[in-house]
Amino acid sequence: MxxxxxxxxxxxxxxxxxxxxxxxxxxxxxxxxxxxxxxxxxxxxxxxxxxxxxxxxxxxxxxxxxxxxxxxxxxxxxxxxxxxxxxxxxxxxxxxxREFHDARLLKRSEDLTSAAQRYRERRGRHPPPGFDRWVAYALKNDAIIVEDYFDRIYKDIAPFWGLDPKKIALQAAKWPHIVRVRGGKTEQVGDTQGRVPWLELWAKLVSDVGKHLPDVDMPINYMDESRLLVPFEDITRYVAKEQATRTMPPASQVVSDYTGLAEIDKMDKPEDPKFTHAPKLYWDFLRATCPPGSPSRDVPAMDEPALIPQYPHGLSEAYAYRGFIQNFTAASDACLQPHLRSYHASFIEPVSMSTSTDLFPLFGGSKLPQNNELLIPGAMYITDHEFYSGGNSHGPPWAEKIDKIIWRGVASGGRNYGENFHHFQRHRLVEMLNGTTVSRLERNGARALTFEMPLDSEYDFSRLHERKIGEWLKEFADAGFVGRNCRDNKCDYVDPYFSELESIKMKEQYKMKFLPDADGNSFSARFRGFMLSTSLPLKATVYAEWHDDRLVPWLHFAPLDNTFADMYAVLDYFTRDRQGDSAAQMIAEAGKLWGEKVLRREDMALYVFRLLLEFARVCDEARDKLGFVEDLQTK
Known part of the structure; x- marks a missing residue:
């Protein structure tokens, strides 16, 4: 190793x-x-x-x-x-x-014995039945087994140990859209006519490992937006139950076979969870998931969207080091940043809201850190469609790239109209990369519609102090909307600020050095393609994804604050001299090398394999005794 x-x-x-x-x-x-x-x-x-x-x-x-x-x-x-x-x-x-990445790789498991031992040390339980097949699949496919890479699974699933297992299994089995495994065979269940093919893609991914799985149901969230926001006090109570029952019984008392779902399949559909449809109040539902006393807990939803957003200058030391992101988790956590209620469309007015405060099983491709879905790889990462990946093209070598930043996309993220669009993250990104707009701000000291220029005291670089950022961006940046998503298709309110540009295929964008990634209605779905390109991804997000545990910011991509207040300083560092360009090349190429090792289809299947073993166990009435102990019995 x-x-x-x-x-x-x-x-x-x-x-x-x-x-x-x-x-x-x-x-x-x-x-x-x-x-x-x-x-x-x-x-x-x-x-x-x-x-x-x-x-x-x-x-x-x-x-x-x-x-x-x-x-x-x-x-x-x-x-x-x-x-x-x-x-x-x-x-x-x-x-x-790099030091963090090196240290974590030292914990890599190379065989079943070490993998099972590290599981017990980190999880406080025996591995689930089928763990030996999981390890065999990982080794066969040259996967990197580091137990830390699966922490998201255990954070997601912990609260479900506080619910009745039969109730969880029944809710999962009767949901409208399901990936179902019975007798080792995988099928998709539910009407998908007129819908995007996400259920089919997820079913095919599960089928890669279906023959190794117990009978299990994977209910799917078919919306872009995540749906579960269980109040903090309820989740705390459920997780406390999980901790209280976390034991490792002697091997002689462990059960190695799942009970199965034959009884569940015969039962009637349970009562549907209660859903709320009030997009303008989404922030109020979210802040109820924050710990009491946290910065956002008692801050209500924005009630005057026409007002220009006010940002507290200077990134918080809670997640930034001298103005640059050092804790990407905290930087993505709206509970720590009440200003995000007016700086991200998800918190202002999402396109769709169908939210429940009840905990029930639902799987989805992304979620806010406060949501309670069980994360799986986004379906857009599984498709071969060039729109998301760029196809087989990953871009030229760094030395042959054009020294520019490029972004194309639609003005998604929420319902935008005249009173609120200036709060949206994608509008802010596009306006901040407009050299003409920035030059005007530098000349007259005013502020733009969507953002404020950083203060001289916040960052120390000559382009800022000499008021030359706009001049630089005119040559360096190429950003714009290919669709403005205006309310009722009437765009008069954005005409003075944003026009529409021709789309540029991903493989063409890969010819540029820098690729910013901004959230849409949920995650942007382009990040995996960016990671596997030879360009440098710059990532800002409030969403969590399946791969977060295995990627290290500043080594595999460059993190940005969700306000983009640090973007000019980050780009200045990478472009002002040979040292910065070498660092950008290092991150771009190290990220690509690492992505080719840990973001493969086999890695996504392995993640879902582990998750479904754990979910099948938490749905089993014998779950406290279920486990894999064969490695202990052979000693």
Whole structure:
């Protein structure tokens, strides 16, 4: 395993042969004190947000002072001619990200025995029955087995241990759209006429591993928007029950066969959960999921959308290091950021709202951290459609790319109309990349419709201080809408600000160096394609996805704040000199290499395989005794 890890970084170093080791060591120690302060703050937030001892899946890193590193290949981008006082914050974040990634890879399991042992250590239970088949599938397909990569499954499923297992199984079996497994055979259940083919795609993914699964039902959320917002107090109570029943009985008392669903299949449909349809109140439902005393808990939904959004200048130290994202989980958490109620369309007026405050089983491709669906890979990541992936084209080598940032998309995210569109994240991204608009702001000191320019005190770079960002963007940025999604198709209210541009195929966009990714009605569905391209993805989101545990910001992609307040400073770092360009190339290519190892179809099937084993167990009346213990019995 260690040799494989070194091989990965040897490839990186061979591709980016740069120097400066002694200066790097000096720079790294120069930031020890400040990083330790950030450690304490970030850890306190980690335990504050989540009510149970279920790991927060996207806590990026908590760097501690490292020992003197003896590897000659450690400097994978150039830190020559730097001192402790002038090292850029992103330099520090990139190196800490690499250390975190290295440390986590040391926990890789290479066989069934080590995988089962690490499962018990991390989960406090025996693995579910079928775990041996899961490991065999992983090894057969050269998957990287790191138990941490599956933390999302256990955060999602923990509350269901607080419900009656038969009730969960019955609700799952009678939902309108289901991927169903019986006797090892997979089928899709439900009327999909006139709908996008997501159910078919998910059914095909499950069928990849269906012969290894017990009888199980996977009820599907067919909406773009996530649907479950169970109040914080209820989830806390359910998770407390899970913790109270978390045991590892002696192997002699463990049951290795699932009960099955024959009885459930004969039962009548249960009463439907109660759903609310009030999109303008979505924020109020969401804040009820936040812990009491958290910043957003007592802040009501925005009631005057016509007002220009006001942003508190300076990114919070709760998730930022010197103005740049260091904790991507906290940066995506609306409970910590009440200003997001007026900075993201999902919280202003989603296109559709059918929300329940009851906990019941529902699977979906993305969700807000506060939602209670069970995450599976987004169906758009499974399709081969070029619209989402770019097809077989991943872009030219970095040296042949055009030094530009490009974005095309529709003005999705919510119901936009004259009074509220200036609060939407995609409108803000497009306007911030408009060089003419930014130049005007730099000349007269005014603010734009959707954003404010960063203050000189917030970031230290010459383009900001010399008022040359707009001039630079005129050559560097190409962003616009291919559809404005106006209310009743009447776009007079956006005509003065946004026009429509011709669409550009993904494979053409991959010729540019920088690809920003912004949420739509939920997740954007392009991120996997961006990761597998040779370009650098820049990601801002309030949504969680299945892959979050296995990707490390500042190593596999560049994170952005949801306000995009840091975007100019991040782009300036990557474009102002050779060192920044080398760092951008490193992240773009390391992300692609890593994506080809952990974002494959086989990896998505493996994730769903594990999730359905766990879901089948939580639906079983013998769940407290169900487990895999064969590895213990052979010792």
């Amino acid at each position: 260690l040799s494989q890890k070194k091989d990965f970084w040897r490839i990186c170093v061979e591709r980016w042969p740069l120097s400066g080791r002694s200066a790097f060591v000096l720079a790294r120690y120069g930031f020890i004190a400040s990083i330790l302060v950030l450690v304490g703050t970030s850890l306190s937030l980690l335990f504050f947000r989540y009510p149970a001892a279920v790991p927060d899946p996207r806590t990026i890193f908590r760097p501690s002072p490292p020992a003197q590193d003896s590897r000659e290949d450690y400097d994978y981008f150039n830190l020559a001619n730097t001192t402790a006082s002038n090292v850029h914050p992103i330099d520090t974040l990139i190196n800490a990200a």
